[in-house]
Structures are given as structure tokens and as C-alpha cells.
Amino acid sequence: MADAQFDSALDLLRRLNPRDTKQNVQAITSIVPDLTEDLLSSVDQPLEIRRCPKTNRDYLLCDYNRDGDSYRSPWSNEFDPPLDDGTVPSERVRKLEVAANEAFDVYRELYYEGGVGSVYFWDLDDGFAGVILLKKGVTPGAKSSGEWDSIHVFEATDRARMSHYKLTSTVILHLANESEALGEMDLSGNMTRQVEVDLPVESDASHVANVGRLVEDMELKMRNLLQEVYFGKAKDVVGELRSLSSLTEANKERANHAEMIRSMQR
Amino acid sequence: MASTVEVASSFIEGAPPGELADVVADVKSLTSDGPDILPSLAPAFERYNETQLATVKLPGASQEVLITEYNKLEGNRYFDVESQTSFEVDHVTQEASAAQSYVLESQNADLIKSLLKSLGAHAREHYRNCSYGVYPIENDSAVAIVLVANRYSPNNFWNGRFRSIYTVPVSSSSTEISGKIQVDVHYYEDGNVALNTTKPINLSVTSSEASAIMSRIAGAERDYQEELNRAFVQMAEGSFKGLRRQLPITRQKVEWEKVGGYRLGQDISGGKGR
Numbered sequence: 346m347a348d349a350q351f352d353s354a355l356d357l358l359r360r361l362n363p364r365d366t367k368q369n370v371q372a373i374t375s376i377v378p379d380l381t382e383d384l385l386s387s388v389d390q391p392l393e394i395r396r397c398p399k400t401n402r403d404y405l406l407c408d409y410n411r412d413g414d415s416y417r418s419p420w421s422n423e424f425d426p427p428l429d430d431g432t433v434p435s436e437r438v439r440k441l442e443v444a445a446n447e448a449f450d451v452y453r454e455l456y457y458e459g460g461v462g463s464v465y466f467w468d469l470d471d472g473f474a475g476v477i478l479l480k481k482g483v484t485p486g487a488k489s490s491g492e493w494d495s496i497h498v499f500e501a502t503d504r505a506r507m508s509h510y511k512l513t514s515t516v517i518l519h520l521a522n523e524s525e526a527l528g529e530m531d532l533s534g535n536m537t538r539q540v541e542v543d544l545p546v547e548s549d550a551s552h553v554a555n556v557g558r559l560v561e562d563m564e565l566k567m568r569n570l571l572q573e574v575y576f577g578k579a580k581d582v583v584g585e586l587r588s589l590s591s592l593t594e595a596n597k598e599r600a601n602h603a604e605m606i607r608s609m610q611r
Numbered sequence: 612m613a614s615t616v617e618v619a620s621s622f623i624e625g626a627p628p629g630e631l632a633d634v635v636a637d638v639k640s641l642t643s644d645g646p647d648i649l650p651s652l653a654p655a656f657e658r659y660n661e662t663q664l665a666t667v668k669l670p671g672a673s674q675e676v677l678i679t680e681y682n683k684l685e686g687n688r689y690f691d692v693e694s695q696t697s698f699e700v701d702h703v704t705q706e707a708s709a710a711q712s713y714v715l716e717s718q719n720a721d722l723i724k725s726l727l728k729s730l731g732a733h734a735r736e737h738y739r740n741c742s743y744g745v746y747p748i749e750n751d752s753a754v755a756i757v758l759v760a761n762r763y764s765p766n767n768f769w770n771g772r773f774r775s776i777y778t779v780p781v782s783s784s785s786t787e788i789s790g791k792i793q794v795d796v797h798y799y800e801d802g803n804v805a806l807n808t809t810k811p812i813n814l815s816v817t818s819s820e821a822s823a824i825m826s827r828i829a830g831a832e833r834d835y836q837e838e839l840n841r842a843f844v845q846m847a848e849g850s851f852k853g854l855r856r857q858l859p860i861t862r863q864k865v866e867w868e869k870v871g872g873y874r875l876g877q878d879i880s881g882g883k884g885r
Contacts, residue, residue, distance in 0.1 A: 353640035360634055361625045363803045369625075372618045377641055448870045455859035483853040491850030518854075520846050526838050528792075528811060532846065534804030554867035561865055568855060574798055576847040578769065579806045580840060582796045585762045586773040589836055591736045 347379060354380055358388055363534040364519065366390055389515040389535060392480045392494050394461055397421055405463040405478040407496070419446050419463045434466050437549070438473050442466040444553050449477055452557065456564070457481045460493075472508065473552075474500040477560055488523035497560050501552060508546045510555060513539045514563045518571055532575055538567060615642055620655035624662075627797035627805065628772035629763035631659065631705075649703050656702035657687075664759035664774050666742045667707040669698060676707070679776075681746040681755040690715075692745060693727060717747040719781050723754055725821030730756060733829050738773070753780040756790075756828065768800035777812065777828060786824060788814040792835055810835050 354373050361369050367390050374381040385408055392405040397418035404410075410417040412431045415424040422439060424431040434442055445464040453462040460481030466473055479495040494517040502509040517535040540563060544555045588595070613621075619638045626634040635649075642648045659665070661683075666675040669691070676691040678700055683689055690697040690713045697713035700706070717723060726745045734741050741760035748755045760773040777790030789812065796806040812835075816827045858864070 350641055353637040357622060357634065357637040357641070359799050359803045360627055360630050360637075360797070361622065362627070362805050362807070364805070364807075365625070369622075372613065372621065373641060375613060376615045376618050448865075448867065451870045452865050455861075455865060456856050457854070458856065481854050483850055485849045485853055489846075489850060491846075491854050493854040518851075520850050522842055522846060522850075526834075527842050528809050528835075530806075530808045530839065530842050530846075532804075532806050534798070534802060536802030536804065538801065550868075557865060557867035557870075561867075564855070565857070568857060572847065572851065574802075574804055575851070576843045578798055579796050579804070580843045582762065582769055582771040582798070583773075583794055583806075583836070583839060585739070586760045586771045586794065586796075587832070587836055588737050588739065589833065589840075592739065593736060 350377055351380055351383055354384060355387070363517075364531065366535075389494075389496050389517060389537075391492065391517055391519070392478055392496070394480065395425065398425060399423060403461045405461055405480055407465070407476060407478060409467065409476045409498075410463070410465045417465070419465060432467075434473075435468050438466045438468050441473070441549055441552060442475070444550070445475065445477070445556065448553050448557055449479075449560075452561065453479055457493075469500065469502070472500065472502040474498070475556070477556070486522075488521075490519075490521050492519040493517070495564060497563065499556060499559070501556070504543065506545060506547075507543050508552065508555065509541070509543050510559060511539070511541045512556075512559050512563060513537065514560070514567060516564075516567050516571060518575065520575070532579060534575075536567060536570060536574065538563065538570070615644075615648070616651050619648060620652055623652055623655040624659050626659065627770060628663075628761060628795050629765065629770035630797065653702055660700070660702050660705065663772070664742075664757060664776075665705055666759065666761075667698075667700060667705055669694065669696060669707055670710050675742045677742050677744045677757060677759065679744065679746070679755075679757050681748050681757060682744060690746075692723060715747070717751050719747055719751065719754055722781065722819070722821060723747065726754065726756060726825065729821045729825035730758065733825055734758060737829075737832070741773075748778065749780075753778055755779075756824075769796065769798045771796040775812075775828075775832065779824060782819065784817075784819075786816045786819050788812070788816065788824065788827065792832065794839070808839065810838075 358366060358369055370384050370388055394403050395406055396403055397420045399421035402420045404418050406416050412428055415426050415428045417424050422433060442464060449462050449464050453460055462479045464477050466475040477497040482492045484490045497514045499510055499512040515535055515537045519533040522530045619642055622634055622638050639646050660678045661680045665678045668675055678689055684697060687700050688697050689700060692715050695713055696710050698707040699709040723745045730743050734743050738760040741758055743758040746755050756777040758775045763770045772795045774793045777788050779786055779788050791812055792810045794808045798804040812831050814827050814831055816823050
């Protein structure tokens with residue numbers, strides 16, 4: 346029953362307006378409280394930003410750097426509000442996390458030219474796992490806005506001289522526009538993709554490069570996919586609903602064309 | 612805290628085009644009452660049907676007729692002008708029954724019939740699949756022109772709906788048309804992407820002839836679709852490009868060995884790393 350309800354909740358969230366995912370998760374958990382933990386850890390929502398009190402740098406909040414009501418800053422490795430016994434990564438994995446944060450900071454500057462990023466790693470029995478978060482918002486006009494949230498969760502499982510990487514990536518993209526001629530237009534949503542691959546590992550430094558390349562390739566693919574769905578597919582469906590050109594003219598032309606082909610085949 | 616019925620009602624009313632049955636199945640699974648909750652959700656189904664301009668087939672007929680707030684009679688009965696029929700609707704199952712002959716009594720009956728004819732011609736020109744209606748409203752002092760076009764392709768994970776509603780006060784001289792166009796598209800393959808638009812329409816026509824009114828409306832719908840098509844391009848070239856580049860300005864991908872090792876590239880991050 347619980348599994349069936351979880352599946353129903355995910356199906357419902359895939360159908361209701363993606364702009365309202367946060368409220369809808371709350372609404373579902375208000376009628377089925379047992380689903381709260383599973384939904385919060387498996388439904389991606391736009392990331393919130395917090396300032397690290399120690400380093401004065403912004404970082405992003407998610408379920409993976411949360412312990413109770415506190416969040417761990419990737420810059421200071423400390424929880425806010427402070428926790429005496431908050432869960433932190435092992436020394437080796439924290440070193441990797443620091444390196445990955447520095448690497449993805451360069452990546453963020455090159456691709457996003459701004460925004461906020463955070464990387465969190467944690468230990469697994471046979472390897473480690475992590476999440477790479479990137480967020481950027483723009484307001485090119487008084488009444489137009491855009492917001493991008495990338496959430497890349499991976500597991501790296503140790504194999505001999507190799508590591509098996511499993512990456513699940515979600516991009517949440519909100520776009521809105523409003524003008525006298527256009528009225529209100531809202532184009533919002535999220536898309537998820539997965540990839541699994543074995544890559545050689547010489548030292549711990551290889552992990553950062555491997556994960557970096559995986560995320561970079563995935564984001565390129567997803568950016569192209571989002572472009573296709575948001576500005577191609579959505580526009581095409583509007584054209585399916587309403588034809589700008591006359592349908593009777595189009596049907597006539599099609600009939601003429603078919604007639605011409607038939608006459609050429611005779 | 613919101614009650615189960617309130618929460619379930621908001622889900623029903625939020626169902627995207629063509630996916631009401633899927634949302635209902637999810638709601639039944641999520642509520643402890645299961646299917647027993649449906650009767651208490653009837654008001655939500657009614658609001659959904661009327662705002663989304665739901666279509667139902669008349670008993671024994673293939674033709675689809677509209678459920679709107681404008682053709683509502685007593686109880687759950689609605690009427691259709693073209694087929695001169697009134698019918699009862701089960702809002703939960705979206706089924707029509709108990710059809711009866713219905714003769715339109717309106718001082719604007721002639722205008723309504725002419726508008727239906729012009730609207731039908733307009734609909735055939737621009738909508739592959741649509742339903743429409745014209746009804747007397749506001750104590751017979753005005754008419755409502757309603758059109759809905761649906762395209763469902765669940766096998767390809769997309770559904771769409773185009774709605775337009777106009778109210779036209781009937782007077783002898785000039786006519787002020789007001790209304791709105793709404794477009795909703797849902798794409799849900801490996802994700803959930805929604806397009807929702809609302810465009811208020813205000814037009815004046817220096818005639819109360821059906822053909823003049825419909826020609827003005829057709830022009831406004833064309834202008835809006837062209838504006839919407841331009842907005843897709845503007846969003847792609849504006850906000851979207853401003854969020855994330857396709858490639859760094861150098862046209863080179865990141866050299867992860869140089870930025871990702873323990874000897875991290877202070878030379879690369881320059882002053883930007885902080």
C-alpha cells in the first residue's frame with residue numbers, strides 16, 4: 346500500500362503544475378504523512394540559498410547537507426545553526442569535497458557567469474556519493490524572469506583500478522514573461538536523466554575529473570533537451586491546437602499534392 | 612490545516628489537459644477513503660468542468676457539447692443551442708444523460724445563430740479538433756462566445772488545450788468585446804514541463820453584425836498566436852541564454868585535470884574563485 350501510494354504521489358507530481366511542486370508536496374504529505382521522508386528525498390525542488398556565517402559565502406540547501414533543522418556549509422564544513430554532533434564526511438571524502446567545490450566553482454563561472462554552486466559528498470561502504478548543485482536566476486526585463494536549478498546526484502562505487510559512477514541529473518527551469526501584447530506566459534518544469542559508466546581511477550584526484558566531465562556532458566545534453574522541449578515542442582503543440590494558416594487551404598494543397606504524385610506515377 | 616477534501620479538490624482542479632482520469636486515480640490511491648471520496652469532490656469536478664470547458668457526448672450521438680457556466684440550467688443540467696438539446700451531467704464521470712428538447716428563448720436568438728455559423732467557419736479554418744458554443748448571458752443583454760480546442764497525445768507524453776471566451780454586450784451601435792485566451796500545454800516524458808498562458812482581450816467593433824464580430828475575434832486570435840510564437844524565440848534568446856551558456860566563452864570545455872586535482876588550479880580560477 347505504501348509503495349503504491351508513493352508511486353501515486355510521484356505520478357501526481359508529474360502531472361500537476363511544476364510551478365507548484367513545493368505546495369503540492371506539502372499537500373500530499375498533509376494527507377499521507379508517512380510519505381513525507383520519501384517524497385522530500387526524491388522530489389527535486391528549487392534550491393534555497395543561505396549565507397555561510399563563517400566565510401560569508403552563499404551556499405545551497407538540500408536534503409543532503411541537512412541534519413535536523415541545520416544545514417552544513419561546504420565552505421566551512423560547519424552546521425548552521427551549529428550542531429555538536431552533525432554528520433560530516435570522513436577526512437578523505439571531505440578533502441575530495443573541498444577539491445570538487447573548487448573545481449565546480451570554476452565550472453560555474455565558465456558556464457553560468459554568476460549564480461551559486463555547492464557540492465556535498467558523503468561516505469558509502471564501498472565508495473562515496475555526492476550531489477552537485479548549481480543555481481542561477483535572471484531578470485532580463487521588468488516583467489520577464491528565468492531561474493535554473495541543477496541537481497546532480499551520483500554514486501561512485503569502487504572497482505579494481507576503476508570506479509562505477511551512477512549519475513541522476515535534474516534541471517528545474519522556470520521562465521516567465523508578461524507584456525501588454527503577450528499577456529502572461531509561464532513556461533516551467535523539470536527534466537531528469539540518468540547515466541551509468543565505469544571510468545579509470547588512478548588517485549582520488551581522478552574522481553573529481555571523472556565526476557566533472559560526467560556532469561559537464563550531462564548538462565550540455567540537458568540544456569539541448571530543455572531547449573528542444575521548451576521552445577520547440579511546446580510551440581509545436583500550440584501549433585497543433587491552433588493553426589495560424591487556413592486549414593481548408595492546407596487541406597486543398599495536400600490534396601493537390603497527392604493528386605500530382607498520383608498523376609506522375611501513372 | 613486543509614482537510615483531505617480540500618487537498619483532493621485542489622488536485623482535481625489542477626489536473627492538466629486530458630489527464631483528469633490519471634489525477635483521479637492518484638487521488639483515490641492517496642486518500643484513505645479511496646473511491647468513496649469522489650462524491651464529496653463533486654463541487655471540484657463541477658468547477659473543473661466549467662472552467663476547463665469540458666466536452667461531453669450527448670446520449671446516442673457522436674457530437675460533443677460544452678459544459679460552461681454560460682449554458683447552465685437548474686441542477687446539473689446544461690443546454691446546447693445547435694442541437695436544441697438540454698442534458699444532465701454527472702460531473703465526476705463527465706457523462707451526459709436525460710437529454711430533452713430545448714428551444715432557445717432569447718431576443719438575441721438570430722444573432723446567436725449567426726454567430727454560431729460564423730464561429731463554425733472560423734473554427735474549421737484554424738482548429739483541427741474543437742468544440743464551441745454561443746449562449747445568451749446577463750439576463751439576455753449579452754452573449755458569450757466560447758471555444759475550446761484539445762489535442763491529447765498521451766503515447767507521446769504531451770497534451771494541450773486552447774480556450775477562448777468572449778462576452779459581447781448586445782447594443783444597436785458599437786460593440787465592446789471583452790474576454791480572454793488561455794493556452795495550456797503539458798509535456799511529461801522524463802519530466803514535467805508546463806506552458807500556461809493567459810491573454811486578456813478587449814476589442815471594439817463598429818457593428819453588431821455576427822460576421823464583423825467574428826472577424827475581429829479571428830484577428831485577435833491570430834495576433835495573439837503570432838505574439839506567442841515570438842515570445843518563445845525571445846525567451847530562448849533572452850532568459851534561457853542568460854542562465855547557462857552552451858559552451859564557455861573560450862569555446863573550450865573545462866580542463867578538469869587542471870582544476871580538479873589536489874593541486875588545484877589557482878592560476879585558472881584567478882580572482883573569480885572566491
